[in-house]
Amino acid sequence: MASIMMFVFKKGSRNAFNNERETDEFVKNYERIFGVRFPSADTVDEVMRKMNEKYLEKLKTSLIKILIKKKVFHKNRILGKYFLTVTDGSHAMTVNEGHCEHCLTRKSDSGKMTYFHNVVEAKLVTEKGFSISPAAERAENPGVPYDKQDCELKAFVRIAEKTDGSS
Numbered sequence: 001m002a003s004i005m006m007f008v009f010k011k012g013s014r015n016a017f018n019n020e021r022e023t024d025e026f027v028k029n030y031e032r033i034f035g036v037r038f039p040s041a042d043t044v045d046e047v048m049r050k051m052n053e054k055y056l057e058k059l060k061t062s063l064i065k066i067l068i069k070k071k072v073f074h075k076n077r078i079l080g081k082y083f084l085t086v087t088d089g090s091h092a093m094t095v096n097e098g099h100c101e102h103c104l105t106r107k108s109d110s111g112k113m114t115y116f117h118n119v120v121e122a123k124l125v126t127e128k129g130f131s132i133s134p135a136a137e138r139a140e141n142p143g144v145p146y147d148k149q150d151c152e153l154k155a156f157v158r159i160a161e162k163t164d165g166s167s
């Protein structure tokens with residue numbers, strides 16, 4: 001809940017979110033509206049780091065299934081029958097050398113090596129531009145020189161397997 005609210009409130013950092021703790025009115029309103037204590041963003045970060053990401057993915061899938069079951073997106077179906085989904089890769093973050101064993105690498109013409117992570121995400125989109133992501137996969141280090149298209153295609157296969165309707 002607090003993680004989501006950090007984005008809803010457009011706080012750029014945990015520190016900015018924590019600064020709201022110093023505003024009694026904000027804390028009171030948060031607790032009144034959501035019925036929970038206003039947390040420390042550092043505690044939220046600690047919990048999120050300990051949580052297995054596969055459970056977050058399952059939670060996200062479950063929530064989207066509820067929205068579909070309640071027909072929230074039904075009026076946006078194509079030909080009144082099909083949901084429009086798109087899948088694309090995007091840059092997630094640039095990291096320092098040695099970050100992890102899954103880092104992707106790219107060598108520039110000048111020979112400088114860059115380490116980074118990309119994700120491939122499936123999104124259900126509406127004609128008004130709303131989008132929601134039922135599944136995402138990391139583009140992984142293939143152990144050979146990085147080929148964006150190949151990494152994204154392999155990640156797409158994993159997404160398709162995850163979203164085949166059985167999960």
Ligand SMILES: [Zn+2]
Nearest residue numbers: 099100102103
């Ligand atoms: Zn890494």
